[in-house]
Amino acid sequence: MSPVVSDIDASKVEGNASPEIKNTLLRALQAMQRLSHVSRSTGRPFRGLEAEITSQLQLTEASILSKTEEPEKFEGRVVFQVIVNEDMLNSAQNMHGGCLAMIIDNCSTMPIYILGASTNGHGEFGVSQSLNIIYHSPALTGDKLRVVSTTLTIGSRALSSRCEVWNVTRHRLVASAVHVKMVPSEPKASEPAKL
Template sequence: MKPASNTDTSRVEGNAPPEVKHSLLGFLVQSSRVSRSIAKPFRGFEAEFGSRLQLTEASVLLKAEEPGKSEGRVVVEVVVDEDMLNGGGSVHGGCIAMMIDICSTMPIYVLGASTSGYGVFGVSQSLNIVYHSPGLLGDKLRLVSTTLAVGSRALSSRCEVWNVTRHRLVASAVHIKMVPSEPKASESAKL
């Protein structure tokens, strides 16, 4: 479900326009749907965990390494809950990967929507993750994501997952996405 049109975006820091912040909040708060297999309301894995992510910053900043170019930056926080843990008692790698997938997509949208008025989320081509240390029950994690390069078709970003409670890096990742092409007339007729 999308946030109400009167959703307060003032708690989200950063210089991204309020309508862009509002769209990101809508991206995190996904509606339930009726499952085809069980014919009951079902939110799904991504919607369940995505709704726990708290957007704290959405910004467009000048890139220090490339004068004249900008980068999108998004910061999201979450507290580790029991259903996020693996059998060893730390955050499951798949759960971290899903959160990185969501969060590393957001700065790509922020940069496009804030600078050209057209933000895209794209589809994943690759997600390369390095795990550095565990996140434990009750730990507060901060996911800091920034764009690397945003072109007309290829999009890339990086994400670092920091354990705020224990002051250490949990995971780092590079996410490569693409804007899919529209199906050709002959292909869409077959569908």
């Protein structure tokens, strides 16, 4: 596994998003990479799948672009790269669909954040409502994947993005997805329990 990135350098990330927004994305990735707890079954520190896999994602682009179909509207675009390794494989020695779903879930959230932060000063990561994935072709050990995510819509409560995972090594589409998220409601004050 790749080591956790200790220093954040937004200058290595392409795209026209501000350095502050790029830093926020890199800090969010870093926070996911550091997730760990003590395993109840073994009593030893355990990072977990998300931390292990996220530590291998490399943010390469963060941009705000005019929509092709509606140039007066904007979309967020975020691109990550990752190399498939043996920890990501299923029993058939292909990249496990669940591992790929987790990568899509995390990566497709990022353009939603950068578009909100760039256009109205408030980025939102939201919580997932649905993640619809179509798996097109397998990815093998050593394959370099390019995960391209763009926003579809950002409303006051509903947020959506699309994602394509391209196999750079084999020049084919691995998966495509639509991710719908929502802004969670503020917790309501709880009423005292009745006896």
